[in-house]
Amino acid sequence: xxxxxxxxxxxxxxxxxxxxxxxAKGELPPGGKISPVxxxxxxxKVNPNTMQKSLAKLEEMxxxxxxxxxxxxxxxxxxxxxxxxxSLPAEITANYIAEMLDCGMPRDEISDYVSYAIKGGEKNG
Amino acid sequence: xxxxxxxxxxxxxxxxxxxxxxxAKGELPPGGKISPVxxxxxxxKVNPNTMQKSLAKLEEMxxxxxxxxxxxxxxxxxxxxxxxxxSLPAEITANYIAEMLDCGMPRDEISDYVSYAIKGGEKNG
DNA sequence: GCTGTTGTATTATTCGAATAATACAATCGA
DNA sequence: TCGATTGTATTATTCGAATAATACAACAGC
Numbered sequence: 001x002x003x004x005x006x007x008x009x010x011x012x013x014x015x016x017x018x019x020x021x022x023x024a025k026g027e028l029p030p031g032g033k034i035s036p037v038x039x040x041x042x043x044x045k046v047n048p049n050t051m052q053k054s055l056a057k058l059e060e061m062x063x064x065x066x067x068x069x070x071x072x073x074x075x076x077x078x079x080x081x082x083x084x085x086x087s088l089p090a091e092i093t094a095n096y097i098a099e100m101l102d103c104g105m106p107r108d109e110i111s112d113y114v115s116y117a118i119k120g121g122e123k124n125g
Numbered sequence: 126x127x128x129x130x131x132x133x134x135x136x137x138x139x140x141x142x143x144x145x146x147x148x149a150k151g152e153l154p155p156g157g158k159i160s161p162v163x164x165x166x167x168x169x170k171v172n173p174n175t176m177q178k179s180l181a182k183l184e185e186m187x188x189x190x191x192x193x194x195x196x197x198x199x200x201x202x203x204x205x206x207x208x209x210x211x212s213l214p215a216e217i218t219a220n221y222i223a224e225m226l227d228c229g230m231p232r233d234e235i236s237d238y239v240s241y242a243i244k245g246g247e248k249n250g
Numbered sequence: 251g252c253t254g255t256t257g258t259a260t261t262a263t264t265c266g267a268a269t270a271a272t273a274c275a276a277t278c279g280a
Numbered sequence: 281t282c283g284a285t286t287g288t289a290t291t292a293t294t295c296g297a298a299t300a301a302t303a304c305a306a307c308a309g310c
Contacts, residue, residue, distance in 0.1 A: 047299045069256045069306045093242045096221040103214050111240040117218045172269045194276045194286045
């Protein structure tokens, strides 16, 4: 069914994450026009209302803005976007470290563990 | 309100994670009796039904078992628990690496990034 | 002016999570 | 035996997420 999402988190939040990522990676450039709500809903295979909800939240956060009935655009606030580029991986990493500490892993062994996992302990696409 | 949980994931799943962690860390030793449903519900400040749901799932998974009306216990299957000890951090790490790659971070820079974050880039309790 | 596209709003329905309030069955201990 | 404790089951209600089906307002292009 939902090819894009997992079930443990609301879809609209997962959409927000994906759009933020696209903005951070420059796939959605500053000032660039994004697809209409209905199209994005179709692409993500979700209900237009769900898509609308996600985009409205992103607008609240300042990452998107609406130009009347003309369409929706990515913010031109490049500082906000630069900030996103650094804060996204930072948050993910801070979260990861917290989880590992919670697991009982000593702080000074975590990065070694990551090294090991990357080099061959696990198979990562 | 919910001092223990965040809102982006169902509480009963978060409880499951916490119990698994406690088992892996040995805080709940193999064969050890755990608190009654009602007590655990009170401790976690959730509804007894929610607690019951989590414990039932953990039982399905084989980590707990019920002795009639006597109480609930942690499995004596130490191999299962040993497996948990390694698989928990492995899964967390695999997930983390996938997220970082998704962010566009080169594979060979991830562990350095973690090192940096641990040593002082971030403040971690 | 008309039509299509855009964002937005509204109402209703379904579903699962969570809570509440009980009730029941089985065992243990006094 | 009696009562407390245990796990379990049942029914109802509330809430948010998600979907469905529309409807409306505003602008662009013909």
